[in-house]
Amino acid sequence: MTQKSAPDSTRRSEKSRRAIYDAALALVGEIGYTKTTIEGIAARAGVGKQTIYRWWSSKAEVLMEAFVDLGARTAEAAGQAEWEQADGIPDTGDLEADLKAVLRATVDELNDPSYDAPARALAAEGVANPAFGEQFVGELLMPALEMYVRRLRAAQDAGQLRADIDPYIARDLFVSPLAQRWLQGTGPLDHAYADTLVEYALHGLAPR
Amino acid sequence: MTQKSAPDSTRRSEKSRRAIYDAALALVGEIGYTKTTIEGIAARAGVGKQTIYRWWSSKAEVLMEAFVDLGARTAEAAGQAEWEQADGIPDTGDLEADLKAVLRATVDELNDPSYDAPARALAAEGVANPAFGEQFVGELLMPALEMYVRRLRAAQDAGQLRADIDPYIARDLFVSPLAQRWLQGTGPLDHAYADTLVEYALHGLAPR
Known part of the structure; x- marks a missing residue:
């Protein structure tokens, strides 16, 4: 029909x-x-x-919309749209597993050349040009970062995250290392790295 | 004379x-x-x-050398040259205090307009242009990152850091959040943030 x-x-x-x-x-x-x-x-x-x-x-605005559209189509095609469209990280009740899953998916996305080229161009323009950077970060990055904050708050309610933790700062321990390795090439960006970040941040670097 | x-x-x-x-x-x-x-x-x-x-x-190369020279002169003028020239983070025996001190100093540097303008220009060029990025990161960023690795190894020897920790990944929990807030403006970049990062990374986000 x-x-x-x-x-x-x-x-x-x-x-x-x-x-x-x-x-x-x-x-x-x-x-x-x-x-x-x-x-x-x-x-x-x-x-x-x-x-x-x-x-x-x-051209920066054209590319930004094209990039947003690409993300939506890629997610749909891969059947990964569920949590992105539902605007949240999955909550299986296991914070560590959920964070590893979303960080691994982010690593795959950052390493995908069809994502890397436009995203890197937009990020570079955003670093060089603060006005565009505010728009780029506000429209593309912050909504994704907010998903972490919501998931971390749910983990606090479930007793899987210390109650005194600021989720906006905790979030950065997971996402910023991926961002820096992607933007500045300071080390390998793979699933093992994503998993290790989650383990170190949740359980701490100091002896217990 | x-x-x-x-x-x-x-x-x-x-x-x-x-x-x-x-x-x-x-x-x-x-x-x-x-x-x-x-x-x-x-x-x-x-x-x-x-x-x-x-x-x-x-011009990127001129700016890079000018920037390196600026850093050396600023450190000398401020009397902060000691650990930079000695090529290491201080080791007072208290890892948490030493990391807070060096991250606070980094926050001050990133927030200083005379540092921010050239450093941001070089970083943006490095994100957009991978060949220059490799040079910029290799010559300017990696030596600073290595100082963290050495300090973290010393902390492992002193029993202040878990022996099974990879210092190259642990390092990112401290420096990458500063880098992302500086490059992408994802949140306030101040001393309180630096202190909190150190506490969260060392002691972990999950309840003990």
């Missing part, structure tokens, strides 16, 4: 939008963010430059 | 080098890294462009 819920102009817009996203991601992967231009994206997408400027004001 | 150990040409070279460093740091602070050029640095330093190209091949 076919469904025809959208008028033709909306369908054309959606097709252009998809083509623009694909072109932006492809160009950043192939020639790098610096050499990618609005003109280049328009040419590759087969749309007029004005079509892009109607919806976005800079 | 005056000392005249260097021939005139060496002294002139040193004067030019200092002027080039100062010009590079001033321009990056005033107009940003993107707009800073070799030509602009030469003009501001009062030297010919060729003088710069004789010693460096890119």
Whole structure:
């Protein structure tokens, strides 16, 4: 059964939008963010430059939306959408297992070239340009970080995390090491690393 | 008593080098890294462009050396040179106190505008450009990270850190959260944060 819920102009817009996203991601992967231009994206997408400027004001904004869309499609295709769409880290009752699962998935994502190229470009732009950085971090990174805070609060309620812990600081012990190894290449970024971080942070480095 | 150990040409070279460093740091602070050029640095330093190209091949390299030099001078002026020049974190026998001291000093450095502008420019260039990133991280970041590894090994010998801990991973629990808050602005970067990180990492987040 076919469904025809959208008028033709909306369908054309959606097709252009998809083509623009694909072109932006492809160009950043192939020639790098610096050499990618609005003109280049328009040419590759087969749309007029004005079509892009109607919806976005800079290549950074185009890439950011394309990247968000990529994330949603990847998660859907991999059947991983459940916790991302439900806006939360799974709560199986085992904090250590849940954190390892989500950190391992993050490691896989960071090591995926189709994710790395646009995400690295956006992160570099955010480091260099504080105004864009605030937007990038606020829209893309903070919602993911909030999921950790909620999961850690649930663990506090369940007695698996000390009650006096600030979940915003505890969160950083898990996510910041992945971020730095990804951004600055300070060491291997693999599942074993993710697992070890969780064990060290939960149980502490000092002798018990 | 005056000392005249260097021939005139060496002294002139040193004067030019200092002027080039100062010009590079001033321009990056005033107009940003993107707009800073070799030509602009030469003009501001009062030297010919060729003088710069004789010693460096890119503005990123000039800035990196200027930044290393700034760090050495700042440390010397503040009388903080001891542990940096001795190439190690102090070992008073109290791991927790020593880590808090060095992380607090790092927080102060990251929050100092004269450090932040060039360091942020170099970090952004390193994220965007993997070849430069490897050089930047290898020459500037890794030696500092190695100091943590050595201090953590000493703590293992002294029984203040679990013997089965990998110091390269333990190190990240302290330094990566500072790096991410600095690079991505994911939360306040102050002494209280530094202290809390040390306490959480050493004693663990899970109830004992």
